[in-house]
Amino acid sequence: xxxxxxxxxxxxxxxxxxxxxxxxxxxxxxxxxxxxxxxxxxxxxxxxxxxxxxxxxxxxxxxxxxxxxxxxxxxxxxxxxxxxxxxxxxxxxxxxxxxxxxxxxxxxxxxxxxxxxxxxxxxxxxxxxxxxxxxxxxxxxxxxxxxxxxxxxxxxxxxxxxxxxxxxxxxxxxxxxxxxxxxxxxxxxxxxxxxxxxxxxxxxxxxxxxxxxxxxxxxxxxxxxxxxxxxxxxx
Amino acid sequence: xxxxxxxxxxxxxxxxxxxxxxxxxxxxxxxxxxxxxxxxxxxxxxxxxxxxxxxxxxxxxxxxxxxxxxxxxxxxxxxxxxxxxxxxxxxxxxxxxxxxxxxxxxxxxxxxxxxxxxxxxxxxxxxxxxxxxxxxxxxxxxxxxxxxxxxxxxxxxxxxxxxxxxxxxxxxxxxxxxxxxxxxxxxxxxxxxxxxxxxxxxxxxxxxxxxxxxxxxxxxxxxxxxxxxxxxxxx
DNA sequence: ATCGCGCCTTGATTTACATCAAATTATCGA
DNA sequence: TCGATAATTTGATGTAAATCAAGGCGCGAT
Numbered sequence: 001x002x003x004x005x006x007x008x009x010x011x012x013x014x015x016x017x018x019x020x021x022x023x024x025x026x027x028x029x030x031x032x033x034x035x036x037x038x039x040x041x042x043x044x045x046x047x048x049x050x051x052x053x054x055x056x057x058x059x060x061x062x063x064x065x066x067x068x069x070x071x072x073x074x075x076x077x078x079x080x081x082x083x084x085x086x087x088x089x090x091x092x093x094x095x096x097x098x099x100x101x102x103x104x105x106x107x108x109x110x111x112x113x114x115x116x117x118x119x120x121x122x123x124x125x126x127x128x129x130x131x132x133x134x135x136x137x138x139x140x141x142x143x144x145x146x147x148x149x150x151x152x153x154x155x156x157x158x159x160x161x162x163x164x165x166x167x168x169x170x171x172x173x174x175x176x177x178x179x180x181x182x183x184x185x186x187x188x189x190x191x192x193x194x195x196x197x198x199x200x201x202x203x204x205x206x207x208x209x210x211x212x213x214x215x216x217x218x219x220x221x222x223x224x225x226x227x228x229x230x231x232x233x234x235x
Numbered sequence: 236x237x238x239x240x241x242x243x244x245x246x247x248x249x250x251x252x253x254x255x256x257x258x259x260x261x262x263x264x265x266x267x268x269x270x271x272x273x274x275x276x277x278x279x280x281x282x283x284x285x286x287x288x289x290x291x292x293x294x295x296x297x298x299x300x301x302x303x304x305x306x307x308x309x310x311x312x313x314x315x316x317x318x319x320x321x322x323x324x325x326x327x328x329x330x331x332x333x334x335x336x337x338x339x340x341x342x343x344x345x346x347x348x349x350x351x352x353x354x355x356x357x358x359x360x361x362x363x364x365x366x367x368x369x370x371x372x373x374x375x376x377x378x379x380x381x382x383x384x385x386x387x388x389x390x391x392x393x394x395x396x397x398x399x400x401x402x403x404x405x406x407x408x409x410x411x412x413x414x415x416x417x418x419x420x421x422x423x424x425x426x427x428x429x430x431x432x433x434x435x436x437x438x439x440x441x442x443x444x445x446x447x448x449x450x451x452x453x454x455x456x457x458x459x460x461x462x463x464x465x466x467x468x469x470x
Numbered sequence: 471a472t473c474g475c476g477c478c479t480t481g482a483t484t485t486a487c488a489t490c491a492a493a494t495t496a497t498c499g500a
Numbered sequence: 501t502c503g504a505t506a507a508t509t510t511g512a513t514g515t516a517a518a519t520c521a522a523g524g525c526g527c528g529a530t
């Protein structure tokens with residue numbers, strides 16, 4: 001199946017690696033393993049140590065907290081071209097989350113050694129790595145802001161707008177089951193269902209299963225579920 | 236006042252820079268500025284671009300979201316020896332938070348250029364920078380876990396244990412006003428007050444103004460505010 | 471001292487969201 | 501196509517924490 005050749009090609013196409021020299025890519029490829037998971041399979045548990053990081057080729061991985069009582073909270077849904085585990089690799093500490101395949105998934109596991117070599121030989125690569133981690137950090141800060149400052153409806157709207165934005169189109173498919181999406185947004189499935197229902201009723205969106213159409217991006221962006229306080233009182 | 240000399244010395248003592256060569260330190264010092272803030276002064280607003288990052292020499296800075304409606308949520312309280320702004324610097328995007336002095340504070344502002352030079356010349360430094368950002372990321376993940384999986388009492392306990400732990404002692408002082416602490420923990424001041432009262436009543440801690448004594452670390456760690464479900468019912 | 475003013479506490483009430491409990495609707499293998 | 505199982509919706513009820521509204525108290529200035 002020519003997997004070896006594939007690995008080099010896939011690596012070279014990742015944004016992070018695009019500017020590396022051929023020799024560097026070969027170096028990385030040596031320490032890279034191909035990983036296939038079936039839907040539901042656990043890649044690693046909370047507490048694992050990682051000697052490298054992962055890139056999704058196709059499929060989908062969820063990263064989630066899992067408490068002993070069985071409650072679970074999805075932190076991130078990782079799709080094709082995206083990576084995860086870098087921070088744990090650099091920190092050399094136990095991983096705080098669980099990684100599990102949401103569907104049949106192919107990953108590349110890239111060993112630390114090749115990455116460190118690339119950092120040593122190419123400081124521009126080091127900078128890209130730093131910028132990458134910084135973006136990740138920014139995303140988490142955004143999440144913290146959402147959780148602590150926005151209502152559940154506002155979080156859902158933000159999420160929908162993000163999906164609509166990246167696709168360019170105003171119609172798109174939810175990237176996972178509503179149960180998973182709800183957890184990602186810190187909601188129960190029941191609450192998510194009710195919110196989508198409300199938005200639908202008030203003519204903001206149209207929902208059909210996992211397919212969602214945003215009818216008016218601008219209006220949705222302004223939508224505010226809180227009762228508007230009067231600007232000034234007479235009297 | 237010999238500030239120039241001071242700067243090099245302070246830089247050289249930061250964990251991040253400890254292993255840099257003398258020449259590198261000099262290089263950093265050239266692009267470093269001494270910043271003095273009075274209590275309440277705003278260092279930068281949300282949306283700012285940073286061409287470097289900050290290290291606290293003495294005093295305290297709070298990083299917080301600020302919504303137009305004036306609500307504010309403290310993300311982080313940064314003390315002596317700690318740094319902030321690296322991620323924004325590497326990302327080259329607007330800063331998502333506001334930075335404001337909680338007390339009279341002295342900072343060093345370290346220009347991007349010197350950092351980039353250090354990264355170019357010393358890949359071990361680049362790695363330390365990567366590890367540093369990774370730790371920061373880990374901390375945020377921890378916060379997200381706390382906000383979404385733990386009750387307000389559990390968040391307070393976690394915070395107290397962290398303070399008690401770092402100090403070695405079981406008695407310590409809150410690092411800021413209760414108002415700020417409450418915001419950091421995603422609570423209202425009222426709720427924080429009630430929780431401290433409860434913990435105090437149930438003999439877990441003693442509170443006197445900002446001074447708190449943890450009476451039994453182990454017991455506090457196990458303390459759980461949720462009513463314990465019976466393991467089995469007699470039938 | 472004692473006045474004034476933030477900081478903190480305390481109590482009463484509200485509310486957004488979770489939880490519990492069915493009913494309904496997809497999905498998929500045989 | 502059918503039946504089973506999981507996903508989603510819908511309704512009724514519960515609750516943790518916020519909000520609203522007064523007090524008390526510590527502390528620095530006079």
